[in-house]
Amino acid sequence: MVKITLAAALLGASVLGVASAQSAAGAAPLSHYLWPLPKSVVDAGQAVSVSGFWLDFSSSNAQLENVVMSAYNRFDKSAKIKKAYGGDGPTVPVKVAIQKKVQAVPAELPGIDESYTLAVTPKKVTITAATQAGAVYALQTLSQLITKDGKLRTGTITDAPRFSYRGLMLDTARNFFPVEDIKRIIDGLAYSKLNVLHWHIYDSQSFPIKWDKYPQLLNAAYKDASGKPKVYTKQDVQSIIKYAFERNVRVIPEFETPGHNAVFGHVDPSFTLDWNHSPWDGNNAEYSNTTLPGETGPVIWWGRHHCNQPPCGQLNVQNPKAMAFLDELITEIGSWFADPVVHVGHDEVNLRGYGLAPDNWDVVPQDLIHPLMREFEPKLLNILKKNKKTWASWDESLTDFGIADIVPKDGIITQWRAADAPVNALAAAGFQNIVIANSDYYYLDCSPSARWCSSDFERTVPADKYDLPGYATFSGQWHNWTKIYNFDPLADVLPQYHGNVRGGFGALWSETIKRNNLDRFAFPRVSVIGETLWSYGSVKYSEAVTPLRLERFRASLVNELNIDAATLDYLGNKEPTIYRPEICDGEGTTAPFQKTNECCFPGEPLTGGDGGPLLPPAYYEAPTDYCRIAGSYDTDAIVHNNPSPVPYPL
Ligand SMILES: *[C@@H]1O[C@H](CO)[C@@H](O)[C@H](O)[C@H]1NC(C)=O
Ligand SMILES: *[C@@H]1O[C@H](CO)[C@@H](O)[C@H](O)[C@H]1NC(C)=O
Numbered sequence: 001m002v003k004i005t006l007a008a009a010l011l012g013a014s015v016l017g018v019a020s021a022q023s024a025a026g027a028a029p030l031s032h033y034l035w036p037l038p039k040s041v042v043d044a045g046q047a048v049s050v051s052g053f054w055l056d057f058s059s060s061n062a063q064l065e066n067v068v069m070s071a072y073n074r075f076d077k078s079a080k081i082k083k084a085y086g087g088d089g090p091t092v093p094v095k096v097a098i099q100k101k102v103q104a105v106p107a108e109l110p111g112i113d114e115s116y117t118l119a120v121t122p123k124k125v126t127i128t129a130a131t132q133a134g135a136v137y138a139l140q141t142l143s144q145l146i147t148k149d150g151k152l153r154t155g156t157i158t159d160a161p162r163f164s165y166r167g168l169m170l171d172t173a174r175n176f177f178p179v180e181d182i183k184r185i186i187d188g189l190a191y192s193k194l195n196v197l198h199w200h201i202y203d204s205q206s207f208p209i210k211w212d213k214y215p216q217l218l219n220a221a222y223k224d225a226s227g228k229p230k231v232y233t234k235q236d237v238q239s240i241i242k243y244a245f246e247r248n249v250r251v252i253p254e255f256e257t258p259g260h261n262a263v264f265g266h267v268d269p270s271f272t273l274d275w276n277h278s279p280w281d282g283n284n285a286e287y288s289n290t291t292l293p294g295e296t297g298p299v300i301w302w303g304r305h306h307c308n309q310p311p312c313g314q315l316n317v318q319n320p321k322a323m324a325f326l327d328e329l330i331t332e333i334g335s336w337f338a339d340p341v342v343h344v345g346h347d348e349v350n351l352r353g354y355g356l357a358p359d360n361w362d363v364v365p366q367d368l369i370h371p372l373m374r375e376f377e378p379k380l381l382n383i384l385k386k387n388k389k390t391w392a393s394w395d396e397s398l399t400d401f402g403i404a405d406i407v408p409k410d411g412i413i414t415q416w417r418a419a420d421a422p423v424n425a426l427a428a429a430g431f432q433n434i435v436i437a438n439s440d441y442y443y444l445d446c447s448p449s450a451r452w453c454s455s456d457f458e459r460t461v462p463a464d465k466y467d468l469p470g471y472a473t474f475s476g477q478w479h480n481w482t483k484i485y486n487f488d489p490l491a492d493v494l495p496q497y498h499g500n501v502r503g504g505f506g507a508l509w510s511e512t513i514k515r516n517n518l519d520r521f522a523f524p525r526v527s528v529i530g531e532t533l534w535s536y537g538s539v540k541y542s543e544a545v546t547p548l549r550l551e552r553f554r555a556s557l558v559n560e561l562n563i564d565a566a567t568l569d570y571l572g573n574k575e576p577t578i579y580r581p582e583i584c585d586g587e588g589t590t591a592p593f594q595k596t597n598e599c600c601f602p603g604e605p606l607t608g609g610d611g612g613p614l615l616p617p618a619y620y621e622a623p624t625d626y627c628r629i630a631g632s633y634d635t636d637a638i639v640h641n642n643p644s645p646v647p648y649p650l
Contacts, residue, residue: 028548028650030155033144035553036193036531037539038159047151048122049087057096063104064132068096070246071136075143078560084150092152094125094142102131106245106338109133109195114248115160118142122154133248134159137193144556148648163489165412165435165503166533167196168526169254171510173203174581176222176230181515181640183243187561188523190247192530192553197244198343198414198505200254201232204262204311205583208232209333220263222582225636237336245338252392253337255330256345258376259353262313264325271322274353275313277306307350309511311583314353317376327383340390341412344380346401347394349373370402377403395421404429416443416507418492427497436504441479441487442529444521445509446572478572481528481550485541489532503533512579514638520566524554548649555648564643582635 030043055072059065072094075081102108116134118141119126125142129135137159145153168189170182177185186197202208207220210231221229232240241251265272306312316322334342351357354372357364377397384391392412398404399421409430415421418438426434436442489504506526513521528550531539539546547568557563 027147030145030153032545032549033147033153033552033650034141034157035144035527035549036534037549038141038157039535039538040156040158042156044121044154044156046122046154047147047149048154049089049150050084050092050152051087051089052085052091053081053094053125054091055096056093059098061101061104064098067104067132067246068098068135071139072096075139078143080146080556080560081143084146084152086150089152090123092123092125094127094139096127096129096135096138098129098132098135100130104132106241106250107340109245109248109250110340111164112248114164114193114195116141117159118157120145120152120154120156122152133195136190136246136248140191140193143560144553148650161193161534162537163501163503163533165196165433165505166194166530167198167250167252167435167503167505168194168522169198169200169414169437169505169507170522171200171203171508172208172232173200173206174510174583175514175579175635176206176208176582177510177515177518178230179232179236179240181518182240184561184563184640185518185522186240186244186247186249188519188557188563188565189249189526189530191557191561192527193534194505194526194530195248196250196252196503196505198252198254200256200509202263203256204260204307204309204313205581206230207263207266209237210234211329211333213328213332214267216266217263220266222585222635234336241336241338250339250341251337252339252341252343253334254343254345255326255334256347257326257380258315258317258345259307259347259349260313260345261315262307262311264315264322265313267325268321270319271316271325272313273316273355274306274350275311277312277353305350306353308348312350312353314350317372323379326380330383330389331387334387334389340388341392342384342387342389343392343412343414344384345394346397347416349396349400366400367402369400373401373403374406377401377406381407395426398426398429398431412502414505423493423501424497427493427500432500433502434500435502436489437507438487438489438504439507441484442504442506443479443509444506444525445512446479479525480571481525481568482541484525484528485532485546487532488536504529511581514579514635515640516564516638517579519564519640519643520570521572523557523563523565524550524568525566527553527557551649555646558643559645559648562642564641585635 027047029041031037031041034041053076055069055076057065057068057072059068100113102112112133113130114133114137116127116129116138118138120142127135127138127142129138138157141157141159145155147153168185170177170185172182182197189195189197202220206222207217208222208229208231209217210229210233211217218229218231221231223229244251261272262275265275269275307314315326330342349369351364351366351369354369356368356372381391390411391408392414393407395413395415395417397407398413399417410432412433412435413421413426413431414435414437415423415426416437416439418436418440423434423436439446490498490501493501506522506529508518508522508526510518551568554565554568557565
C-alpha cells in the first residue's frame with residue numbers, strides 16, 4: 001500500500017478547484033498538447049489551477065509499486081509540474097488502477113499491454129491501465145496536459161499503440177557514449193512512447209565492453225585522455241537495463257556476427273578471417289569502378305573489397321575455437337541482458353573475406369556463401385537455445401545467407417533494405433515479426449556530408465573542401481522530419497501481411513556522431529518515428545498543427561530532459577565539423593586508417609583474398625579515405641551540450 005501526499009493538505013481543495021477552473025474556450029484543442037497523438041482525446045474544455053498532485057495507488061506487488069512510484073516521482077519532480085504547483089487550486093489525487101497481474105520485470109516487456117485511460121477533471125485524475133507500462137505512459141501524457149501558464153487541461157484520453165515494437169538502434173562502436181548519454185537517450189525514447197533500445201554495442205571498430213575473462217579485448221576499446229579504456233561494465237549494462245525498464249524500454253543487445261568482427265582478432269588472430277585486410281569499402285556500387293569528383297584514376301570495384309569499412313575482419317566460422325568464443329560471448333555477456341531477444345547481426349558479410357572466389361573476379365555469386373552459413377547458423381541457434389534466447393537478425397540473413405528454412409519464423413527480422421528485402425517477400429516466406437528500419441527514411445545518421453550514410457562519408461566532400469569545416473554537399477541525404485513523418489511503414493505492404501509487421505525503429509549509426517551531436521541527430525526525428533508507430537493512421541501531416549505539436553514536444557525534451565534536440569528547421573546542415581569514428585583519432589596522416597598512396601594501411605600493399613598480390617586487372621587507387629576529413633578535433637574534449645530552455649508554444 002502506497003499513499004503519499006507530496007503537496008499541501010487537501011482541505012478545501014474541491015471548492016478551490018471548481019472556483020479556479022477557467023473555460024479553455026478559445027484555447028488550442030487538447031490534442032495539440034500531445035505527442036504522440038493518443039487514440040482518442042475528449043476535450044473537457046477547462047484549464048484549472050492546481051497546487052499539487054498526489055499519488056493514490058496501492059498494489060500487492062512490490063515490483064509493480066516501485067515502477068509506478070518511480071514514474072510518479074519523475075513526474076512530480078519535473079520542473080514543468082512544479083511550476084503548475086504554484087496555482088491556487090486543489091491538490092489533485094492521481095488514482096492509479098492496474099488491471100492485469102503481470103510480473104514487473106524486464107523480461108516481461110515484450111508484447112506487454114501498453115493501453116491506458118487517463119481521465120482528468122478539476123478534482124481528480126484517474127488512470128486505468130492494463131499493466132504498469134500503460135500507467136507510466138499515462139503519467140507522461142498527464143505531464144503534457146500542463147499548459148505553458150502552469151494550468152491543467154481537463155479531458156479523457158483513451159490510448160494504445162498501433163505497433164508493439166517501436167525503437168531506436170544506437171551504435172556505440174564507431175563512437176563511444178557514456179552511460180549518462182545512453183540514459184538521457186532512453187529518457188527521450190520513453191517520453192516519445194518508444195519502447196526498444198536496440199544496442200549495437202560493438203563492431204569492427206571497437207569492443208566497448210569490460211569482459212574480465214578477455215582483457216585482450218581492452219585493446220579493441222577506445223581510451224580516454226588518461227589512457228583508461230572506454231568500456232561498459234556489467235554494472236553499467238545492468239543499470240541501463242533497470243533505468244530503461246522503469247521507462248518501459250526493452251534493451252535488445254546486438255551481438256554482431258559473422259561480419260564486422262575484426263575486434264575478435266585481438267583475442268586470437270585465428271578467430272578472424274581477413275583481419276585488417278585491404279582494400280575496403282564499396283558500399284556504393286554505383287561509384288564502383290568509376291572516377292569520383294575530386295579524385296583521379298579508377299577506383300576499386302565493389303567485388304574487390306574485403307569489407308565495407310576498416311578494419312576488415314569476419315568470424316572464422318569454421319574454426320571451432322572461434323565458435324567456442326562466440327558461445328562464451330553470447331552466454332556470458334548475453335546473460336547481463338534481461339530481454340529474451342539477442343540480435344545476431346548478419347549484415348554485410350563479405351564473400352571475398354571468406355576466400356570464396358578468386359581475387360580477380362569482380363563479382364562473386366552470392367550463393368557461394370550458402371553452404372558456409374548453413375553450417376554456421378544451426379550452431380549459432382543452439383547457442384541461443386541453450387541460453388533461452390531468441391533470434392533476431394538483419395534482413396540479409398534471409399536474402400543472402402540461404403538459411404531462411406533454418407531460422408525460426410517467429411524470429412525478429414530487422415529490415416533496412418526495402419528494395420532488396422521487401423516486407424511482402426519476407427512475410428510471404430512466413431516471417432511473422434518484421435520490424436522496419438527502412439534506410440531511406442529511418443536511418444538517422446545519413447548526414448549532408450555523406451552521400452551514403454556510413455563508410456564513404458568522406459568521399460562526397462569535394463577535394464577542394466577537404467579539411468574545411470561547415471560544408472554541406474548532399475543535403476538530400478538528411479532524412480528530414482517531415483519526410484519521416486509522411487512515411488507509412490505499411491504503405492507498400494499488402495493487407496494480408498500487415499500483421500507480420502510489428503513496428504519499426506530509427507537507426508543511429510555513429511560514424512559521424514559524437515557526444516555533442518548525438519541528441520540532435522536522434523531528436524526529435526526518432527519521436528516523429530514514435531508518432532508514426534504509435535498513432536499513425538489516425539493522424540496525417542497538417543501544416544497548421546503538426547509542426548506546432550512537435551515544437552511543443554521538443555520543448556519538453558529540451559526543458560524537462562536536458563536533451564539537445566534539433567530545431568524543426570534543422571536539416572543536418574549546421575554542424576561546425578563533420579566527425580569521424582574515434583578509431584581515426586590520431587596525428588594527421590598517421591591516423592591508423594588514413595589513406596596512403598598504397599591505399600588503406602600505411603606501408604601495406606594491396607593483397608588478394610589469398611594474401612598474395614592483387615591479380616590483374618587491378619584498379620587500386622581507392623577513393624576511400626576512411627578517416628580523412630575533419631582532422632582537427634579531440635574526441636575526448638567533445639561533451640554533451642546542455643541546451644538552453646526553449647519556450648513552450650502552448
Ligand atoms: C572496370 O574498369 C575496367 C577498366 O576500365 C574494365 O576493364 C572493367 O571491365 C570494369 N569492371 C566492371 C565490373 O565494370
Ligand atoms: C524534406 O524532405 C522532403 C522529401 O525528401 C522534401 O520534399 C522536403 O523539401 C524536405 N524539406 C526541407 C525543409 O528540406
